[in-house]
Amino acid sequence: IDQCDDDLKLNITKTKEMCIDFRTHKIIITPIIIKGQPIEQVTTYKYLGITIHISTQCKKASAQLYHLRKLRQFHVDRHLQELFFTATTDSLLLFGTTVWCGRCTARDRNNSSRVQRIAGKIMNTTVQPWGVSHRLRTIMRAKKIIREPLYPLHCTFQRLPS
Numbered sequence: 001i002d003q004c005d006d007d008l009k010l011n012i013t014k015t016k017e018m019c020i021d022f023r024t025h026k027i028i029i030t031p032i033i034i035k036g037q038p039i040e041q042v043t044t045y046k047y048l049g050i051t052i053h054i055s056t057q058c059k060k061a062s063a064q065l066y067h068l069r070k071l072r073q074f075h076v077d078r079h080l081q082e083l084f085f086t087a088t089t090d091s092l093l094l095f096g097t098t099v100w101c102g103r104c105t106a107r108d109r110n111n112s113s114r115v116q117r118i119a120g121k122i123m124n125t126t127v128q129p130w131g132v133s134h135r136l137r138t139i140m141r142a143k144k145i146i147r148e149p150l151y152p153l154h155c156t157f158q159r160l161p162s
Helices: 054-073 078-094 097-103 106-123 130-147
Strands: none
Touching: 054 078, 054 106, 078 106, 078 130, 106 130
């Protein structure tokens, strides 16, 4: 990019490039150059306080299990434990799942499933499996896109005859 529009103010030092490539044979990607300066390439990115990297999410979710154990230790009602799990741990694990889940590694899936299994044991209940949650969230997102004609991706979805 040689120039930016006069209305666009771009801070090149704060701009980052994150390339998500799921090919087995990685290629070297040349950095984007704006006004003669290359943009820094990163493998993880923190956006609105959330680091976009599943292994980091699993570590944070594992740390939340301590609080869940304390709730059980203090004999807090199981329903409240489940609400706490859903609001903290599960939301950490499933944030952005419609974007990255389809291509995450087996190791990442196993780590997330492990955290959910441990949480289920702590609460003495079953937790919806990670893959099921991903599938349901993806379907809900697709239905929302189909319902909203002004949504940018609306034209890419077509209803199949049933």
